[in-house]
Amino acid sequence: MQFVGVLENASEIGFVHRLNDIWSAEFSLPITDPLNAICKMHNIVDIFKDGKSLGKYRILRQPDEVISDNGTMLKYECEHAICFLLDDVIDGYLEIGGTGIPLRQCLELVLNRQRIKRWVLDVCDFSPQYQHKFENSPLLPAIFGMATSLDQPYRWTYNTDVYPFKLSLTSLSDETNCMIRRKVNMTEIKREVDSTTLCTRLYCKGYGEGINQLNIKKVNNGLPYIDADTINKWGVKSSFFIDTKVENAETLLALGRKVLERVKNPYISYTANAIDLSRITGHSWHEFDEGKKVSVKDDVENEEISAVIVEFSQKDIFGKPLDCDIKIANKDKDVASSIADLANRAAIASTYSQGATNLYSQQFADNADSTHPAIMRVYVPRGCVRINQVLLYWKLERFRAYETGAEAGGGTATTTASGGGSASTSGGGGGGTVTSTTGWSQITGYADFVQSHQWDLYNYESQDYIMSSEGNASIGYHRHKLNRHKHNVSVFDSGHSHSVSTSSHSHSVSIPDHSHSFTLNPHTHAITYGIYEGNKATSISLKVDGNVVPSGAIQSEMDIVPYLSVDSNGKINRGTWHTIEIIPNGLSRIEANLFVQTFVQSIGGGDY
Incomplete structure (x- = not known):
């Protein structure tokens, strides 16, 4: 700040000091005073009383001309220097x-x-x-x-x-x-x-709107209002305390009691x-x-x-x-009037982010069986102030596929080694006889015969050995050759038979351990497109965030809010995904819809 002058001719200097509010001041200068030139908008004036400063004020408005006994005067209105804090703002949302x-x-x-x-x-x-x-x-x-x-x-x-x-x-x-x-x-x-602000029964409302607006029922024995100890004296005088900045029921109740204490009697000033x-x-x-x-x-x-x-x-x-x-x-008048809005204490209006009811649905369809559940996921944002309901609708249909063939790439495969083994026939039931009858027959054959051989000489009568080709009476190595020739033999049989008898017997077969291998050449199978429907389950079990829903509570349309995971305060977890598992008792198709009604605060995120 830079000092620019002293207003020696100032008169009618006054001030107003208000408790916890903006102070104001005023003064007048003769219209002919040259120091009017330094009394510009938002220049700062320091007012003294008995040598003590009453505070610094900035000039707020252009002066009005006032004609008085002292001549024509210019009257300046000022506001306390605390109002410089009105020149800067919180742009957007701040928590x-x-x-x-x-x-x-x-x-x-x-x-x-x-x-x-x-x-x-x-x-x-x-x-x-x-x-x-x-x-x-x-x-x-x-x-x-x-x-x-x-x-x-x-x-x-x-x-x-x-x-x-x-x-x-x-x-x-x-x-x-x-x-x-x-x-x-x-x-x-x-x-x-x-008595315009007299109130003996105060209904407390906080953040939100409509059915989503915060009240004190959960922390006040189910009552949405609080009564003053002067209700018997003045009767039931109902009013509302609404502070949309408050999001906690206990805080709202504490503030409501503070306000009620100050409005339970007429305002006397x-x-x-x-x-x-x-x-x-x-x-x-x-x-x-x-x-x-x-x-x-x-x-x-x-x-x-x-x-x-x-x-x-x-x-x-x-x-x-x-x-x-x-x-x-x-009592403070400004506190009493704060039933409408606490921000009015500073005589300045403030706006606060509220929100809106949000409705959204989610569809889901998948095949499932008793070991492979159908899993849905739903996200609850951090800005979700209230969750009114989460409705689940489900329906069982026949298992559905969309093809009947698939490609194969060929290859080589080997069976596992066999354990081998042995097998025996059961004993026979005794012998049997087979008889054949023959007539004339003729056999014709051809041969080439060349042979090297050893010979032995015996006496035909006595069968005594005489000599051999390996004995001392050797006559040397030689060979005999028969050229290709043919013999025709005719046999006449007047008819005879042969009988063969087989006694009772058995056979045993033993197979050692072994394996088989085969090679399958690469090939493809053509896909046949179409809708194939199979089995359909008869019932389901249900889990919500890992919590098993009792079988007696499962219905085709139901509110799953009681089974969603909650925080330490018993509120449904925000800023996270919630999981719903639908488990049929057999192979089946699951069709499900999720309908969510929430109240979401209009803060956070971008502007896309």
Whole structure:
């Protein structure tokens, strides 16, 4: 920042400090003042009171001309420098926080998105580990919104005496540290009772829409609402608390109880015209500011109340230095109005990603048997907030094939070795006789005969040996040759027979171990196309994510949600594939359809 001048002629300098909201200020300059030239849009003005800075503000609007006793004046409206956080945004979807990430770290992550680092986090008295989600939001409502879930009173404070400016989130003191009394420092008081936000029965709704919108039934004994302890006093006054950022039922219930505590009675506020005696006495007991707890005596109701100052303002800190306006309430007005939307605490609308009901189906058909199940797979995305139903329809048909032949490549094959063995016939039943009868017959034959031989000579009468070709009476080696010739022999038989008798006997055959081999030449078989239908099973068994579905629960159309795998919180697993196994009791064709109804968040993925 660069210093450009001092507005010495400024008048009617006023300010409004609101608890946990945007502060504002205003001032006027004579139209003839040359320093109007430096009062440009978004230039920063530092306002002082008794030498103490009331904060830095940026000029918001072009000045209006106001004609007064002091001449024509230009009136400038300003907003606190915290509004620089409105100049930077969260583009798209952002999810931060959760287990292990305290609030301070979440606030710093958002502040780090400033293009020009004007603000840094100083003090943070709270360290809850909540999960926060934003979409297309300026930084300021995102920062303010993260504190709305705190279960203790808090106060945002700003230190603009240093640069970068420092932002702090502090706990709100419960001690009464200032007072307002008639005839002391109060000139006028106005009491307002507003029952428009009175509620004794609060229905809590969270993320989603329609039947998919989050409620508190599961964590509130089946009831979608909570009752206040003032229901007997004021009767049943029903309203809704809707925070679509909340996706957890327990968190929704806790927030609902916090809001109900603040709307269970009518909104009572006091607006007092008071005197700032601290400028005279210097005592902090007489000093007012937003966030301080003040004691007020209500003479009309004859009661004394202690409440937080929710707004402190002065219209002219130099012209009327003691006059101030104070607004106190029995509860934060902005919290009461948060029944419609907690983001309204910062008077800025924020949009959050919701989603839509999604319907999709999946078809499946395959052959299966008792050892080869038909397996379907369905994916449940991480962005699936709710699963309403997963309907399975199945039907058994005859086994189906589409061909009756296949090619073969030929080759060589060898049988395994045989074990060999032996076999014996049974014994015969006795002999038998065969008789043949012959007549005249003639035999003709041809021969060539050449032979070398040895001869022996015997006496025909006595058969005595005389000599041989190998004896001493050798006559030498010689041979005899008969030329080719023919003999005709005729035999006459007047008829005779031959009888052959065979006694009882048996035969034994023994076969040693052996093997056979053969070669099959390469060849092909022509494929015959067509639809072939075979058997059909009569029943099935069913598994879902490995969980066996009881046979009595299996129907041709059924919701399989109770059998899908779940996480430690009992919710169906997201971001994974789920498996459905259909197992027939025989060879069969399975036809199945899966119909899924979910509520899917519109975040994640691309834009294709």
